[in-house]
Amino acid sequence: MSTPDEIAELLIHLARAARAEDADAQLTPAQWTALRFLSRANTVSRTPSAFASFHATTRGTATQTLKALEAKGLIRRGDTQSDGRKVCYDLTPKGRALLAQDPLRDLTAAVAGLPPALYEALGQTMPRLVAELARRRDAPSFGTCTDCRHFEGRPQDAFCACMARMIAAPETTQLCVNFNKPDAEPPRLRD
């Protein structure tokens, strides 16, 4: 039987192997992460600050990463939605097409090929580990709206108490920077 150290080490090893660039090396690992993040984050989270928080880096570095993607024509600045300070990036069709060549697809395929029992267990385990690690590190966590304590109503009638606005149905399964576990402290953010 494996020990926790061995499992933890394999996790690191696996992630490192999966992140390794393709031979053609189209994007850096950080840029791939940003592209994936933007493809899965909802409107209020597709900002440099939110990506910096997600990627555990500084806003300055996040700006550079996103700027590089913008220069490549993979993302573009969207509507600035009321607050003139914020920048909301959107994927361009080109960016969306590039996601099909994500180096992560090998890992995705490996995960998809797991026996159903292991697959389901992994689906339960990963969010748990992420949350537990974040708890130990006091780091902000990330999750989707339907798992968030700010979420009220049903999916087709979604309302985010943190953002104080309705949420389009497709966005309730996307990542959100304001995610807050139901049992956790209320956020310092103002509603």
Add this chain to the structure above:
Amino acid sequence: MSTPDEIAELLIHLARAARAEDADAQLTPAQWTALRFLSRANTVSRTPSAFASFHATTRGTATQTLKALEAKGLIRRGDTQSDGRKVCYDLTPKGRALLAQDPLRDLTAAVAGLPPALYEALGQTMPRLVAELARRRDAPSFGTCTDCRHFEGRPQDAFCACMARMIAAPETTQLCVNFNKPDAEPPRLRD
């Protein structure tokens, strides 16, 4: 239910969060990985080349990483065992002591705290994913002697057909650079 993409992304996110340096930042992530590797690799694998292969980097970079650890007094050069070209590093007591402060211990603790059913499933899933990913990438894999096709005899009577020598019992559960899955092609290495 989570999709394979989401699970894969969480894997990457988790590993990145776990690797993040401590506040006191004693070692770089690469140096931590090297220290862990040396603590778990058997005699023939504690070399710059083997670490380079494990860490998916070049020999030059591996040399630098190990040199940094040696300069800090965490590892030292051991006996050069017959082949004058090879360098075998060993952990010093200081290095072994530092492992107790491995930033990975938070993830280890989170893994150890999983419900038994999920823990066991994860223990089965991780080696599977690592092997499957390596297969898709044609990358050399890593494993322990008892899972290796070169391994003959019982643990207390261990013999590695690849190294053509007996293996001390404690080493049969350590990582080996010559690891080769039972179903895979024979290695290009000469015995």
Add this chain to the structure above:
DNA sequence: GCTGATAGTTTCGAATCGAAATCATCAGTG
């Protein structure tokens, strides 16, 4: 002894990333 292969090391340049300073916008307050 010669040749080619393997292991390790060194050097150099490019790329990345973080810290700090700077600019722009927003929310209050009097």
Add this chain to the structure above:
DNA sequence: CACTGATGATTTCGATTCGAAACTATCAGC
């Protein structure tokens, strides 16, 4: 409406890291 503090984004600069390539040393085979 100016003033102030806070927030978000950006820029600049320096340190670090890492990979490619050249180089040295040892081994195996002829």
